[in-house]
Amino acid sequence: MTCRDVSRRASTYLDEDLSLRERLALKAHLFICVNCRRYVAQLAATLNLVRDRQWAGVDEEAEDRLAAMFRQSGKSDGGSGFTCT
Amino acid sequence: MTSGAADAAYDDDTLIARLLERDERAFRWLVRQLHGMMLAFARSFVRDAALAEEVVQETWVAVIDGLARFERRSTLKTWIYSILANKARTAAQRARRTVAFSDLGPAGGDPVDPDRFMANGHWASPIEPWDAMTPERIVAGQHLWTVARGAIELLPEAQRAVLILRDVEEQDGPTVASLLGISEGNQRVLLHRARASVRDALSKIMTDPQKAGPDKKTTQTGQGPRRQS
Structure with missing residues (x-):
């Protein structure tokens, strides 16, 4: 397995979707290749960052506007005044 | 009954129950979780930012209106995104924009150049x-x-x-x-x-931008600051 092969499989590897055979071949390559070790670790760090929801957010104005809509929609039973498509 | 901590996470069942009880705090929590990324997602279909915002707003309306009928065959988030994807696709068609999601572009399947x-x-x-x-x-x-x-x-x-x-x-x-x-x-x-x-x-x-700068090696011995890891 070459570095280029690793770069093609790194993402699937991190998703734990590689076949056993490919996973072992990739691990063997990582054992001897510092560049690929770095690459895979950096890709993993990227995923961790993107998955971290701490940054989740919305500007307050939009949140308030949607909350107002939510309040209003509850005022009348059933017919909310909004059409559902 | 309202939740304790303002930012406590809700599981789907609790969240849906709260929303059906018209708990605004639960709704705001959901909006904070999803709204920003929903906008970015909608912009994948419709480039225009104002139109994307409209699509997301319509999605929230449909979510509020349809929640009582949500059958929970998927998670709440998946359901919301499926509504959003449909609305965004329709809006893109109205704007005569075709979104060629299956077009992978050049270089086959290589993720790295x-x-x-x-x-x-x-x-x-x-x-x-x-x-x-x-x-x-x-x-x-x-x-x-x-x-x-x-x-x-x-x-x-x-x-x-x-x-x-x-x-x-x-x-x-x-x-x-x-x-x-x-x-x-x-x-x-x-x-x-x-x-x-x-x-x-x-x-x-x-990557370290200061590599060429003054020597910043961490001290390996003595009382210098030492970073484990």
Whole structure:
């Protein structure tokens, strides 16, 4: 397995979707290749960052506007005044 | 009854029950969780920011209206995104925009630019370590996220849509493929490329910019500051 092969499989590897055979071949390559070790670790760090929801957010104005809509929609039973498509 | 901590996470059942009880706090929590990424996702279909906002707003309306009829065959988040995908697709059609999510572009399925490898398949230039990942930088994680977020916004549309669904919203591959109407194989290729691009963007700030600067070696002995790890 070459570095280029690793770069093609790194993402699937991190998703734990590689076949056993490919996973072992990739691990063997990582054992001897510092560049690929770095690459895979950096890709993993990227995923961790993107998955971290701490940054989740919305500007307050939009949140308030949607909350107002939510309040209003509850005022009348059933017919909310909004059409559902 | 309202929840205790303002930012406590809700599970789906609790959240749906609260929403049906018209608990505004629960609704605001859901909006904070999803709204920003829903906008970025909608912009994968409709480029116009105002139109994307409209599509997301319509989605929230449909969610509020339809919640009582939600059959829970999927998670709440998946359901919301499926409404959003439908509305965004319709809006794109109205704007006469075709979204070719199955168009993978050049270079087959390679997530990393082939030019970065030598003929023998080795990296043409070394992968620099992310030395800048110091504790201070980690504390300033906000900045990292800003960079990642910027990179996500710059991704080609189909890649952005897949990355948001797979990695930000943590939906599984088959769900994402069916939401976007693409094959699972294409979904995977788009995801790999997107991840590689975001990693590249982060790499620009994570590799040590001060390498050429004054000597900053950490002291290995004596009383100098010592970083374990």
